[in-house]
Amino acid sequence: MISRSAAVLPKTVTLRPTLVATVVEDGAVLLDLDSKYFYALNESAWAVVQLFETTAASVDAVLAQCARWGSKDDAAVRAFLEQLTEQQIVEECGAGDPLPQVPFNGEWCSPVMRRQAEPLQNIVTSAFDPSIPLAE
Amino acid sequence: MAALLSASRALHASCGPLEIVLTAEDERIAAVALNHLSLFAPAWPARTRTINVQMLRNSCALEVSGTYLRCGQMLADRDGARYAVRTSRGLAAQGHCGARTDVWVVYVPEDVEFGEPEVGALEDIFSLICTVGWRQEGWIPVHAAAVAKNGTCAVLCAPSGGGKSTLTAALARHGWQTLGDDKLLLRRTGVDVRLRALLQTFNLDPQTRRWFDVGDIDGLPRYSAFTNKRRVAVGTICARSPMIESAAPTHVVRIVRDAHASGISASPLRPGDVLPALLRQIVIPADPAAARWIVRETGACASKLRGIELRIGDDAYASAAWLGAIEEAILCE
Numbered sequence: 213m214i215s216r217s218a219a220v221l222p223k224t225v226t227l228r229p230t231l232v233a234t235v236v237e238d239g240a241v242l243l244d245l246d247s248k249y250f251y252a253l254n255e256s257a258w259a260v261v262q263l264f265e266t267t268a269a270s271v272d273a274v275l276a277q278c279a280r281w282g283s284k285d286d287a288a289v290r291a292f293l294e295q296l297t298e299q300q301i302v303e304e305c306g307a308g309d310p311l312p313q314v315p316f317n318g319e320w321c322s323p324v325m326r327r328q329a330e331p332l333q334n335i336v337t338s339a340f341d342p343s344i345p346l347a348e
Numbered sequence: 349m350a351a352l353l354s355a356s357r358a359l360h361a362s363c364g365p366l367e368i369v370l371t372a373e374d375e376r377i378a379a380v381a382l383n384h385l386s387l388f389a390p391a392w393p394a395r396t397r398t399i400n401v402q403m404l405r406n407s408c409a410l411e412v413s414g415t416y417l418r419c420g421q422m423l424a425d426r427d428g429a430r431y432a433v434r435t436s437r438g439l440a441a442q443g444h445c446g447a448r449t450d451v452w453v454v455y456v457p458e459d460v461e462f463g464e465p466e467v468g469a470l471e472d473i474f475s476l477i478c479t480v481g482w483r484q485e486g487w488i489p490v491h492a493a494a495v496a497k498n499g500t501c502a503v504l505c506a507p508s509g510g511g512k513s514t515l516t517a518a519l520a521r522h523g524w525q526t527l528g529d530d531k532l533l534l535r536r537t538g539v540d541v542r543l544r545a546l547l548q549t550f551n552l553d554p555q556t557r558r559w560f561d562v563g564d565i566d567g568l569p570r571y572s573a574f575t576n577k578r579r580v581a582v583g584t585i586c587a588r589s590p591m592i593e594s595a596a597p598t599h600v601v602r603i604v605r606d607a608h609a610s611g612i613s614a615s616p617l618r619p620g621d622v623l624p625a626l627l628r629q630i631v632i633p634a635d636p637a638a639a640r641w642i643v644r645e646t647g648a649c650a651s652k653l654r655g656i657e658l659r660i661g662d663d664a665y666a667s668a669a670w671l672g673a674i675e676e677a678i679l680c681e
Contacts, residue, residue: 232640232643235647236622236623237619241647252624332627337419338472339419339472339476340479
């Protein structure tokens, strides 16, 4: 779990282009190609991220959408967005676009993001072996 | 051996779905390349992509910064379908991927003495050529082992030196079949997931003799220029070959070696941890388009697999009871 951050939340956010996402059984996994860290997101967190995965979204619009999904705690969503900002998973952008239609049929709970302890290696042994290279 | 010298002086090697056609000015360097490619021994019934590789004995001044891939001894850039590669030993390569055929030129400078480091550099270049080709065919190269028994097929995940080969060999001696201990190809086929074997030898550290008879392992050829592991024929480990060429995986097993623990312990992985465990066995280029495809496809595969973490103590292979516990942990999860 990532501790709550003191990052300044911008007015609009979008997912940085170096993030790649894939859906898993209980949410999604993000991989940051810059930092090489994995992030496991629960279903609520993944629903939020999809709101600005390919477009820019205003934070106010994100909070309003989360309320429609059942969120009664803006602070929890804000804290999650601050985590994303602090981890440089999102970046500020210009004006927000209309929110995309994101299906969310689960029971809303606070969005949670868990960073894997160890990042992938930046420099690998070979094109087949992702291990850390041995010293020559 | 998958490599053959034809009458036209072109050298042919089969690497899973790839047919590699080599032309070379220097026979010794061609032999090194073929020796490396001969590792990929099980010939697939059909080769769906041809890779033409021309090996030249001259220099090529390529500017390569590693925007696609950064390896210990090699950098690679990609611009659309074009690749540029440079190794720390001065070898370089350029490639272009087509619809069904890739074309590569590998440059070995004339003034380079072709010793062990250069052999390693050439292996690096051919690993890249093959991995690019396999991905073009929809296969994801996975640096993992796989074992199968009674409808269960477990992908064994650990870093290099983390115990994949030892566990595979131990289970193979315990009646399991295997797709190999080191290199696999994974893909989604409709709603199913498929694993294919690439190697028919094990890469075992000579220290494996602590646990079982591996014959004169020190006298065997080294698996690569960068490791002390030896290429061991499967028959050395098991009288009846346990190799299979293909299976539908059911589990991901994350191996954690714990020198301070005794025996083994097993615990389920959370669904959100199965994909990272698998992705840690896969080279993910920094290029977002390539990475996106790998992560998406691997994610689709991982969603159908259950995860187990096996914590293996230093004495885990000393007793048949511990091996039985490992088997039970995989089969019963």
